[in-house]
Amino acid sequence: MKPQLDVAYIAELSKLELSPEETERFSRDLNQILEHVRKLDAWDTEGVEPMYHPLPAFDALRADVPGESLSNAAALANAPAAQEGQFRVPKVVESAH
Numbered sequence: 001m002k003p004q005l006d007v008a009y010i011a012e013l014s015k016l017e018l019s020p021e022e023t024e025r026f027s028r029d030l031n032q033i034l035e036h037v038r039k040l041d042a043w044d045t046e047g048v049e050p051m052y053h054p055l056p057a058f059d060a061l062r063a064d065v066p067g068e069s070l071s072n073a074a075a076l077a078n079a080p081a082a083q084e085g086q087f088r089v090p091k092v093v094e095s096a097h
Contacts, residue, residue, distance in 0.1 A: 006030060 007026045011018045018026070072085050081088035 007018070007023050007030060011023070011026075076082040076085070076087065079087050
């Protein structure tokens, strides 16, 4: 498949309407990307560990252990509106009917 056909096909799948000029421009961009990937293929990566992220990732989450909780009254103390021991919030979802 030629890149121009790829662009038209991807645009169709994405429900995008591209003009012939946009299709041509994106085809040129796609060709440049593919050419860059071809250049990367020339590098010898034998024995190189795959990377899952370019930077070291550390688990910044704390342990999930039970702790002291706020009382209901303390949790609702600064609430703008409360009713029957619960936060009262504006309705954000309309009925489907």
